[in-house]
Amino acid sequence: MMSPNPSSDDRGSSNAANFRHTPLQIIHFIGNFLRIWSVYSMYSYLSQTGASVVLFIFSCLVPSSILFLILQKPWKGRPLSNTQVVPSLINGVITALYYILWGIGLKSCGPVRAILAEYSGAVLGVLSAVLYGRKGHIWKKEILNMKSMIAPISAGVLSALRRVITRRISLKNQLKRRLHAITIASATCFLFPVAMWDMIVGSSSTNVELPFSVWAFSSTILFGVILIFYVDSIAEERLHMVFSSPRHLMVAGGCLILMEIFYKMDFSLPGFLICCILLGFGIYEATSLELKGLLFQLDIFETRIFVNCMDYVYVHHERED
Numbered sequence: 001m002m003s004p005n006p007s008s009d010d011r012g013s014s015n016a017a018n019f020r021h022t023p024l025q026i027i028h029f030i031g032n033f034l035r036i037w038s039v040y041s042m043y044s045y046l047s048q049t050g051a052s053v054v055l056f057i058f059s060c061l062v063p064s065s066i067l068f069l070i071l072q073k074p075w076k077g078r079p080l081s082n083t084q085v086v087p088s089l090i091n092g093v094i095t096a097l098y099y100i101l102w103g104i105g106l107k108s109c110g111p112v113r114a115i116l117a118e119y120s121g122a123v124l125g126v127l128s129a130v131l132y133g134r135k136g137h138i139w140k141k142e143i144l145n146m147k148s149m150i151a152p153i154s155a156g157v158l159s160a161l162r163r164v165i166t167r168r169i170s171l172k173n174q175l176k177r178r179l180h181a182i183t184i185a186s187a188t189c190f191l192f193p194v195a196m197w198d199m200i201v202g203s204s205s206t207n208v209e210l211p212f213s214v215w216a217f218s219s220t221i222l223f224g225v226i227l228i229f230y231v232d233s234i235a236e237e238r239l240h241m242v243f244s245s246p247r248h249l250m251v252a253g254g255c256l257i258l259m260e261i262f263y264k265m266d267f268s269l270p271g272f273l274i275c276c277i278l279l280g281f282g283i284y285e286a287t288s289l290e291l292k293g294l295l296f297q298l299d300i301f302e303t304r305i306f307v308n309c310m311d312y313v314y315v316h317h318e319r320e321d
Contacts (some may be wrong), residue, residue: 021162029251031223031231036255038219039111040263045216046062053103055210058188058195060217061099064225065188068181075193077178084169088179092186099187100194105152110265112272113258117152118159119249119279136244163243173237180229246280 064173074080106114166183170176171310235241241248253276 002106021239024234028235028239028241029255031227031257032251033255035218035222035228035231036111036115038224039106040259041141041216041219042224043105043106043111044263045213046103048078049211049213051210052192053107054100054195054198056220057099057103057220058191059210059227060220061096061184061188061191061220062202065181065185067221067226068184072178072181077174079180080175080182080285082204084175084179085182087165087169088182089186091162091169092183093190094158094162094165095183096187096194098155098162101151101158102155103149105149105155109152111150112260112265112267114152114155116275116279119244119252119283120131120153120156139206146265160244169300173233177233183295184225184227192316202231244278244283246284249276249280249283 042056045051046056102114102118105117109117151284162183166176166180169179232243235248253272257269257272260272
């Protein structure tokens with residue numbers, strides 16, 4: 001009769017596999033840390049200079065698209081079909097809208113809320129309960145809290161949508177990278193008339209300037225657009241860690257804590273931890289319920305707690321007149 005206990009060879013192979021993944025996990029953490037660092041530099045730049053979000057995003061996407069095209073060379077290799085190119089072009093429009101909304105949310109809400117809202121794209125059931133709640137008076141109670149969160153939450157939904165489109169276009173890694181270069185180029189082309197319109201209309205009403213900052217632009221280009229794509233691709237291919245997963249959220253949460261301490265932000269650690277726990281639980285429940293076809297049956301009470309916790313991430317000190 002065979003023993004039900006696992007053999008030592010199986011345990012040894014499992015430990016060896018975990019040891020082989022350790023360097024990849026370190027790379028994943030460093031890549032996310034650099035990306036979040038670029039987010040804080042972008043937030044400092046936008047809040048201090050008052051520069052246009054659209055112009056800043058466009059100025060960063062132009063060199064990013066050129067670098068992606070040089071690295072991936074989508075015109076070489078096996079010819080791409082229309083069923084792959086056309087969705088990639090459409091995905092570029094979605095990506096451009098995502099960057100605009102996310103930048104607006106970053107400027108108005110700060111890095112913590114903007115980054116956590118990006119993960120809310122995996123909790124579409126929870127978001128639908130917030131936006132289309134069964135009780136109409138919920139909006140009256142939370143309208144002030146939700147108003148500033150509309151842009152980053154919408155960006156999170158668009159982020160989830162563009163990732164789904166990317167996965168459905170191609171499952172091959174090399175082909176996915178070639179199509180991503182087309183997507184970023186399409187996003188840049190879509191943003192060009194928007195940026196020009198913002199410059200023309202803004203210059204007629206206010207003084208629109210885009211002061212140059214080496215660290216803000218270079219970190220956003222290298223870490224926030226280019227490096228994070230390859231790091232997330234490695235995590236998805238080798239570590240089986242998708243962006244909308246509790247493990248990915250845990251890595252981002254650790255990086256956020258470090259950056260909040262480093263930048264000496266007005267930060268509430270207990271509120272942040274509670275928010276991350278609720279968001280991670282929501283991601284876990286949403287993804288598991290999605291497989292069962294029960295995504296829209298999440299409790300509205302849990303959703304309201306999550307939205308309220310987002311407002312306690314920062315401790316606001318108001319002065320009395």
